[in-house]
Amino acid sequence: MKFRKSECDQTGDRLSPYVDQRLGLEERGEVERHLETCQGCKHELESLQATVELLHQVPQVLPARSFAIREARPLPSRSPFPMMRAATVVLAVFLILLFAFDMTNLFHTGPISNQQGGPQYYSSEKDRSQAGDKNTLGANGGTSQEKSEAGWVRPLEYGVLGGVVVLGGATLLVWRSRRRALFETSNENDA
Amino acid sequence: MDDSELIKWSKKGDLDSFNRLVESYQKAVYNLALRMLSDRQAAEDASQEAFFSAWRGIGDFRGGNFKAWMLRITANVCRDHLRKRKRNPTSSLEELSMEFELSNSTESPEDYALRLEVRTQIQRGLASLPSEQRLAVVLSDIQGLSYEEIAQVMGCSLGTVRSRLSRGRARLRDYLVQKGTFSP
8 A cells, every 4th residue: 555655754753662662542543544555664664663672682892990989089069169159149138239329428428518508418528529629610500519429438339340240240150151061062064 | 967968068169978979870870971982981981070060160050950951051962072073983882782581481582682782772773863862762761851940950851851852752753663672
């Protein structure tokens, strides 16, 4: 009996799981009905079974030596990853607190009002004198609203932000390389 | 002491416990590497490397099938070796005469020679497969793992295992037919 090529192709794809008894009842029935009438696929099944049988007969070879680890190697807990992860979290929390304190004006870095009676905060004499100069300019036609910040706050914020980014990136790289070393899967050559 | 106890002590840094696991699994690890790399020296190096990696990463083992975890590490080491070999094709492959089996008493010299010839053809056929198909075939038909275990080792779905195994077997069958190992 002649079959359409697609029917034989479909059966061909199912022969390997059929040999392993990994087909569902319906698929198994379809394969068996096809095999009863298609000599080509029946031969294909027989040669596939013979191949699997030959593979089953391949003996397990004893290694010529032991692979026991004799020298002291780094202990499993020596990876820098846990320390780096903890350091990143601590630094990130510190950065968040820093921003929060800055936004609530805890460092007295908020806007300086030059309206009469308004609050004026300066973190140093230098800031005070600079602000004084600016206010003088303002009185002479320049801007009247100025801002001043504690000199150390912004550099500290940017520094910590940079630290979080660099440390976080390094932690991610360590984590990825650690995972890759153990569990990398490759799809290359996957025909 | 069973595997779970040995793993627990290994995680605490006890090398003796880990070496008892090595003894239990070194045959499976070595045979996988041997069938993947077709070279005894490379298989020994890969096996040793796999056990070192496992020792370093034992803290990451979250329970389950230790053999599958160990074979997964071995498969990755073999992939690295194959990649290096691809980049450096001058490194010669050992001729595949790795079957030093003794003839059994009931076997004629002709049968013994034929058996060795078939084994050599099988190994050559395996070596001709794409690495992922070879891995699936070796794990299933030589190591005797289930589809589920193969999926764990290869880090892929059951459908992918089925497909790789199917293609690998069919390709190996075609190779053996072509070499006259058996008729179609």
